Amino acid sequence: MHVLILTACLAADPSACADRLLPAAESPDMGACEALAGEAAAAWLAAHPDLTGRDRRCAPLSEAPALELSEVAAGVHVYRGADAQLSPENGGRIANLGVILGRDRVAVIDPGGSRAQGEALYAAIRRLSDKPIGPVVLTHMHPDHIAGAEVFAEAGAEIVADARLPEALELRRDTWAESIPAQIGADAWAGTVLIGPTRTIAGPEVLDLGGRTLELTPAPRAHTDSDLTVRDSATGALFTGDLLFRGLTPVVDGSLKGWLDWLAQPHGGAPVIPGHGPVAASFAEASAAQQSYLAALREAVRAALDAGQGLSSAVPAVAGAMGPLAGGWADYQATTARNAAAAYAEMEWD
Ligand SMILES: [Zn+2]
Secondary structure, three states: OEEEEEEEEEOOEEEEEEEEEEEEEEEOOHHHHHHHHHHHHHHHHHHOOOEEEEEEEEEEHHHOOOOOOEEEEOOEEEEOOOOOOOOOOOOOOOOOEEEEEOOOOEEEEOOOOOHHHHHHHHHHHHHHOOOOEEEEEOOOOOHHHHOOHHHHHHOOOOEEEEOOHHHHHHHHHHHHHHHHHHHHOHHHHOOOOOOOOOEEEOOOEEEEOOOOEEEEEEOOOOOOOOOEEEEEOOOOOEEEEEEEEOOEOOOOOOOHHHHHHHHHOOOOOOOEEEEEOOOEOOHHHHHHHHHHHHHHHHHHHHHHHHOOOOHHHHHHHHHHHHHHHOOOOEOHHHHHHHHHHHHHHHHOOO
16 A cells, blocks of 8 residues: 655745655555555645645555554554643543454544544554544543544545534634644644544434444533543444543543443443553443542542632632542642632532
């Protein structure tokens, strides 16, 4: 297989250039790729006016950078994100991503935190399979999970998400497009366009990959207001998106109450692939530490409210009360302070 690699530079800074992989020109051989290259590059640049093209070439797939995936169950491959918040060191590659190989097509669970990561995921998939790619499932709105989606849309994949996701993304897209390059570096973000789904679901749905199905289950407001889980029928593997965090401190961006309610329901799954942190053998193993953290957060916020504390004194009081649980969590202090404020606002009117 051959792919088109376009060297693109920021229009605002022509010295900042990066190689972009354009799936539209994917071809069985060099000649076929070259026949498509001119038109594919021109169309892509027209859709990305902040970039200019400097050079392009068709190359064997083996020359494209690829993510390292590990097979956690038969035909279920996972990229393990860095257990940290966004930084220049990790380039935004902090979320766990999944690839599920069906007989007829290949599903993706979260396409990654930037255009570059989406391309590297695409290249990793193409080393495993030449079957059509799709559905690409977005587990929720957060950009560390979904910013690579455009790569797969260009490859012809259907992008599926919860019906609440488009509006949530619309409200935040401009803020994220400005803040994330500042957090991970403009070159790590170059060429990224935050797109939403091509199709949404408003309730549970089963998608057939050939020989195995994926069960998509939207969750009530919890980590965010657009969470869903994906279960693979062939292996029982459960992708929870950020409904489960391990290692990286959980972020409350939806409803603390809703999240604790969701955790109290039976979910099963083996293995369980959280949105962040190591793959677990069972739901109980995957969720125990997060359940303790969120329950303690609720208790500490309730205590602050019962004591009549205002927000500005409640946040440090909650962070102090949560201190003993810090072991094993990355980015604990900063995230816990933000969670305290979010939980306070939610519980203030209970
Ligand atoms: Zn998230």
